[in-house]
Amino acid sequence: MNFVLTLIMCAGMSGECMPAYNWPTRFDSMYNCLQFGYDEASKKLKEIGPEEVNKYYVHIKFYCSPITTT
16 A cells, blocks of 8 residues: 655644645655655755744644555
């Protein structure tokens, strides 16, 4: 079974979220997908920076969903 990582970036100040983004790479386990999701969310927050994150309450949600491959 493979997994797809879906990331969603939101601004808590406005309560709005950007459209969900499905990562193009598929993962061979839930663990690998989640680990990658945490790493990517952390990288993105660092890229945005503390000033913008704190000002707009930016947060990144993500989840890994199983997909069937044929």
